Amino acid sequence: MTRTGNEGPRGISAIVIEDPSEGLSFGAFEEKMGWRAQPTAQVQFDDCRVPGQNLIGEEGKGFTYAMAGLDGGRLNIAASALGGAQFALNSSLTYMEERKAFGKALNQFQALQFKLADMEVKLQTARTFLRQAAWKLDAQAEDASKFCAMAKLYVTDTSFEVANEALQLHGGYGYLTDYGIEKIVRDLRVHQILEGTNEIMRLIISRQMLTA
Ligand SMILES: Cc1cc2nc3c(=O)[nH]c(=O)nc-3n(C[C@H](O)[C@H](O)[C@H](O)COP(=O)(O)OP(=O)(O)OC[C@H]3O[C@@H](n4cnc5c(N)ncnc54)[C@H](O)[C@@H]3O)c2cc1C
Numbered sequence: 778m779t780r781t782g783n784e785g786p787r788g789i790s791a792i793v794i795e796d797p798s799e800g801l802s803f804g805a806f807e808e809k810m811g812w813r814a815q816p817t818a819q820v821q822f823d824d825c826r827v828p829g830q831n832l833i834g835e836e837g838k839g840f841t842y843a844m845a846g847l848d849g850g851r852l853n854i855a856a857s858a859l860g861g862a863q864f865a866l867n868s869s870l871t872y873m874e875e876r877k878a879f880g881k882a883l884n885q886f887q888a889l890q891f892k893l894a895d896m897e898v899k900l901q902t903a904r905t906f907l908r909q910a911a912w913k914l915d916a917q918a919e920d921a922s923k924f925c926a927m928a929k930l931y932v933t934d935t936s937f938e939v940a941n942e943a944l945q946l947h948g949g950y951g952y953l954t955d956y957g958i959e960k961i962v963r964d965l966r967v968h969q970i971l972e973g974t975n976e977i978m979r980l981i982i983s984r985q986m987l988t989a
Pocket residue numbers: 809812817967970971972973974975976977980
């Protein structure tokens with residue numbers, strides 16, 4: 778995406794930049810809290826000259842194309858978060874059966890059973906909401922972008938809460954690398970930032986509510 782016109786979204790165009798190209802380089806892999814299975818690096822453009830024929834679609838439409846791609850990307854991020862949280866909940870069920878404290882298995886304490894119920898409800902509501910947003914996008918519904926933003930916000934926040942609760946249910950072992958729960962918590966944290974932060978999701982949602 779590059780600015781080819783005036784200020785504002787209509788001055789941005791999308792172009793293909795082949796690798797290698799003069800002026801195109803990549804930064805070193807970033808050191809991250811989580812998401813280490815996915816390499817992250819800066820893409821740098823330094824006096825990078827590109828032939829006009831590399832323009833994608835129409836000049837000045839780059840921002841529109843990017844926004845159209847983001848709806849599906851947000852569902853994708855939400856689905857990744859949901860899968861991680863479901864793994865954390867499933868692991869908690871197994872662990873609470875095995876671990877005994879004060880003479881009984883963890884899953885026999887009603888306080889912890891209620892936590893499990895809350896986690897299950899949170900993930901089921903998140904899944905239902907995500908599917909509704911995906912259906913809206915497939916059906917090209919007018920309010921699809923709003924629903925994709927709402928699903929991204931709700932599912933990533935909820936999934937992080939559930940994964941964090943799962944870490945708590947594992948006690949000290951949750952904090953160690955052995956059970957893989959701390960990794961899930963670290964991995965899920967970035968979903969509240971990526972593909973538009975969750976504050977920006979709120980901005981998109983409220984803007985659409987106020988202009989409807
Ligand atoms: C691991 C990783 C991989 C990434 N991969 C990619 C990638 O592949 N491609 C890509 O383009 N980007 C990528 N990013 C960048 C990512 O999309 C941005 O970090 C993210 O969109 C937030 O932008 P920012 O970092 O500039 O935060 P800022 O815009 O500086 O925001 C800082 C804080 O202020 C808040 N804020 C900002 N503006 C407002 C406002 N108007 N109202 C309320 N709150 C506001 C934000 O929500 C945030 O909490 C990646 C980031 C990470 C961490």
